[in-house]
Amino acid sequence: MVFLKKYCNLKANSILESVIALTIISICLYFAIMIFSAVFTPRTSAKFYDKQNKVNELFFLAQLRNDSLTSGNEDENLQIEEEIINESLKKINIQYKDSSQFQFEKSFYIQTHD
Template structure:
């Protein structure tokens, strides 16, 4: 023990301990911030899922009856485009902009009976 004290005597013990503690705290804060940033992204926000569900609802309403979207046609935040890819396939693109001006675009492919 005397041998260890003679060769490893550090005069600034409290400063060294403080620096080690600050290093550990900063590493922990870095990981906390990285986890927080990964969890709270725009894709995990409830507004994103609300907008996605609204786009899905509009697509299914369009498939049920075209007159279901009678009042939705006046909405400037909604753009629905239909494109015939070939005789049996139709592409429907829905662009919906919510109240935060986040534009969500979803594409659906529908098989048709037009031969």
């Protein structure tokens, strides 16, 4: 054994430390990328919230001026569908598509007292 130590003097400690450090860095980088990709999804983008606010605005405009939005609408990017679920509940489905073909759809339920 002494003979082996005398003639085979390898500096494995620095190589081993480098491999362990690279492994730890790789694991930390993997977790950072996974957290980054989970946080920055299409549902958390500014475009998503902009379209959601636009659809909410269209819904409230439809409630105020129902005839001007539904009957005089020649915009192919906006679709408003009304469905009567039962005698006291109505469903309004609004689909809005912008110039980049990003489509947002939202459903509203309205209780009617007719």
